[in-house]
Amino acid sequence: MRELSLSKVYQLLEPGPVVLLTTARKGRSNVMTMSWHMMVEFEPPLVACVISNANYSFAALRATGECVIAIPSAKLAPKVVKIGNSSGRDVNKFEACGLTPVAAERVAPPLVADCFANLECRVVNTRMVRRYNLFILEVLKAWIDPVHKKPKTIHHHGYGTFVVDGEMIKLRSRMR
Amino acid sequence: MRELSLSKVYQLLEPGPVVLLTTARKGRSNVMTMSWHMMVEFEPPLVACVISNANYSFAALRATGECVIAIPSAKLAPKVVKIGNSSGRDVNKFEACGLTPVAAERVAPPLVADCFANLECRVVNTRMVRRYNLFILEVLKAWIDPVHKKPKTIHHHGYGTFVVDGEMIKLRSRMR
Numbered sequence: 478m479r480e481l482s483l484s485k486v487y488q489l490l491e492p493g494p495v496v497l498l499t500t501a502r503k504g505r506s507n508v509m510t511m512s513w514h515m516m517v518e519f520e521p522p523l524v525a526c527v528i529s530n531a532n533y534s535f536a537a538l539r540a541t542g543e544c545v546i547a548i549p550s551a552k553l554a555p556k557v558v559k560i561g562n563s564s565g566r567d568v569n570k571f572e573a574c575g576l577t578p579v580a581a582e583r584v585a586p587p588l589v590a591d592c593f594a595n596l597e598c599r600v601v602n603t604r605m606v607r608r609y610n611l612f613i614l615e616v617l618k619a620w621i622d623p624v625h626k627k628p629k630t631i632h633h634h635g636y637g638t639f640v641v642d643g644e645m646i647k648l649r650s651r652m653r
Numbered sequence: 654m655r656e657l658s659l660s661k662v663y664q665l666l667e668p669g670p671v672v673l674l675t676t677a678r679k680g681r682s683n684v685m686t687m688s689w690h691m692m693v694e695f696e697p698p699l700v701a702c703v704i705s706n707a708n709y710s711f712a713a714l715r716a717t718g719e720c721v722i723a724i725p726s727a728k729l730a731p732k733v734v735k736i737g738n739s740s741g742r743d744v745n746k747f748e749a750c751g752l753t754p755v756a757a758e759r760v761a762p763p764l765v766a767d768c769f770a771n772l773e774c775r776v777v778n779t780r781m782v783r784r785y786n787l788f789i790l791e792v793l794k795a796w797i798d799p800v801h802k803k804p805k806t807i808h809h810h811g812y813g814t815f816v817v818d819g820e821m822i823k824l825r826s827r828m829r
Contacts, residue, residue: 485811491688492808492816493669510828512667515691517703517785525701525787527693554824561828605781609693609789611701629819632668632808635661637826640668643805643819648730650813652686652737 478588478595481619486522489548489594489619490514494630495557495639497547498528499578499586500537506578506587507565509534510557512633514546519653522616524598530610533565538612542600545581546614547589550628551641556591558637583617593625654755654764654771657795662698665724665770665795666690670806671733671815673723674704675754675762676713682754682763683741685710686733688809690722695829698792700774706786709741714788718776721757722790723765726804727817732767734813759793769801 490496499508509532517523524546528535538544549557559574571578571587578587581597588595597620602613629642666672675684685708693699700722704711714720725733735750747754747763754763757773764771773796778789805818 488811491669492810493667493688512669513692515701515703516689517787523785525691525703525785527691527701551822554822558824558826558828562826602784608778609699609701611693613785631822632818633828634668634821635664635829637824637828639822639824640818641820641822642808642816644817645810646727646730646807646815646817648734648813648815650734650738652734652809652813653811 478620478622481621483522483616483619484520486596486616486619487516487519490524491516492630493632494548495633497549497557497560497589497592498534499545499547499589500534500541501586502537502541506571507534507537508560508570508576508589510561517613524614524616525611526614527609527611535610538600539606541585543584543586544598544614545584545586545588546596546598547592548594548630549592550625551631553591554631554639557631588620593622593628595620654796654798657797659698659792659795660696662772662792662795663692663695666700667692668806669808670724671809673725673733673736673765673768674710675721675723675765676710676717677762678713678717682747683710683713684736684746684752684765686737693789700790700792701787702790703785703787711786714776715782717761719760719762720774720790721760721762721764722772722774723768724770724806725768726801727807729767730807730815764796769798769804771796
């Protein structure tokens with residue numbers, strides 16, 4: 478994987494793909510599936526996300542303040558669903574779902590080698606956690622795997638229905 | 654347009670489409686293009702969004718606490734970009750971009766008749782506005798236009814590049 482400029486991180490998350498989120502606590506790594514996230518600032522990139530406090534990852538993120546957001550391509554969709562259907566309370570999801578953790582540089586939670594992009598994040602604001610389970614994250618380091626050419630992502634429409642990226646169109650725009 | 658159950662609103666926004674946001678202030682309606690939004694709660698549906706305080710809509714939303722989120726299909730992409738490239742300070746964007754405003758039921762800002770879904774919203778939390786331009790909205794009423802069969806949405810990748818919805822896949826999932 479090669480480093481990606483932090484100024485380009487929003488281009489990965491603004492389209493709203495399903496992502497994976499890894500955490501690490503007491504020597505154990507975990508991974509969950511997440512769709513409730515959005516960009517908050519371009520640079521340094523800030524990301525908001527909502528994680529149900531019923532999720533095992535919630536406590537780990539709250540306690541450690543660190544996570545990795547990994548972006549899977551459509552080929553990983555079956556694994557993404559398997560991750561979402563199981564809990565780190567019960568199993569080692571990396572093993573159970575056949576994912577390869579790789580050490581990150583700035584945070585303890587691992588990157589996911591199978592994903593085409595990985596964002597090392599730390600929690601920078603917890604004021605909305607109690608009320609809305611909403612964390613504000615700063616992306617400290619971003620990685621992209623050049624092996625994946627034009628990866629297609631997936632978007633969740635509820636109950637296991639996903640839309641895969643289709644055609645790309647380019648319009649004249651002054652918007653960043 | 655027919656009413657949509659509030660329990661289904663997340664299925665419209667969770668996939669991360671580019672949306673339009675309308676506001677109304679001092680008898681004038683305005684509309685902007687927005688991609689920085691996410692679901693916060695299923696029901697009643699809560700939505701977070703980030704709107705730059707440089708945008709004309711920011712002041713209107715802050716002052717009135719009301720907006721409509723309208724979801725355009727891919728066919729409207731050229732208008733979506735035109736909306737994003739102009740400011741309500743200078744022009745009546747509904748006229749300039751050829752959009753049809755329709756009275757909403759619970760809020761003053763108009764629905765956009767050209768869009769396949771419209772969500773009437775009120776601001777329910779402004780604690781993160783000063784620091785992050787982040788509003789928490791509650792969806793009060795949702796509308797869907799049954800004329801649009803399986804509408805495809807667009808997802809912004811930066812600088813006028815959009816990905817249109819492609820294939821829909823269905824996997825066995827326990828996730829809502």
